[in-house]
Amino acid sequence: MDKKICDGNHEHCPAKITPDYDRLYDLSEFFKVFGDSTRISIISVLHEGGEMCVCDIADTLGISQSAISHQLRILRTAALVKPRRDGKTIYYSLDDEHVSEIYEVGLQHILHKRGEIEL
Amino acid sequence: MDKKICDGNHEHCPAKITPDYDRLYDLSEFFKVFGDSTRISIISVLHEGGEMCVCDIADTLGISQSAISHQLRILRTAALVKPRRDGKTIYYSLDDEHVSEIYEVGLQHILHKRGEIEL
DNA sequence: TTTACATATGAATACTTGTTCATATGTTCT
C-alpha cells in the first residue's frame, strides 16, 4: 500500500533515505530556540558581554524584565544558558560552546548575504 | 529619562553593549527557518541525498506534496535551497554551504546532548 | 519582621504559522 505520489521514472531517483524523525524533531526544537528575536538578542548580549544579570539584559535590550525572564526560562530549559545566583542577583551566561558556534556561523551567513563580509 | 530597572550597584556591571537590532532580527528570521520539523527534514533529506525532486521529498518524508511545496517556498525565499527545472520536474538542492554547516553543528549538538556522540 | 529589591510565573490576549483542500500554473506527450 505504498502510495507513490510520482511515478518514479525520473532520471534522478535517489537511494532510499530513512530519516530519523526523533533526531529531526529535536533538532528543529533546538533551532526554534534561536528563531526568536528576543532570544537571539539575549544570546548575542551574553556572547558579547559574557555573564550578565537579568535586569542588565533587560535594560540593555530595552525589553521588560518579565519578557526577558520568560525567554530566559526557555533558553535555560534548552540548556543554552545557565544561571548563577549571587545574593538577590542571578547571572546568566551561555551554557554550551555549540551555542556560540552556531550563533557565529549564523551571523557570518547573514553578514555574507548582506555583503557586509567577504568570505 | 533613562529608566534603569536595577540600581546598577552590582559587582559585575558589564561594559555597555549596543546590539544591532537589524542584524539580530535577520538572524532570528534565518534560524526560524531551521526551527520547523518539516523544513529541517527537507534540509536533512537534501543534505543526505543531494538534489531531489519535490515528489520524492514528499514521498520520502510521508508529507503531502502541498505542505512540502509551501515549505520549499519558505526555504527558497530564505535562499537555503535552490530549484532546477528539468521538464515537468523541479529538483531542489541546498543552496549555501552555511546551511550544511549549521545543520551539522546543530546535529552534533543534540547528538552530544543525547550521549550518542563523544565530543 | 518589615521593607525593598531581583527574578519568576500564571493567566489572558494578540499574533504568527503550518497544514489541508481546492485549484491554478506550467510542462510533456499524443
Place this chain on the structure above:
DNA sequence: AGAACATATGAACAAGTATTCATATGTAAA
C-alpha cells in the same frame, strides 16, 4: 488542442507562542 503529470498557491482553520499585567517567590538589609 487535450490529457496527464509535477509543482505552486490562495483561503481557511487549528495550533502554537510572545508579550503584558498582576502577583508570587526568594534574598538582603534595616
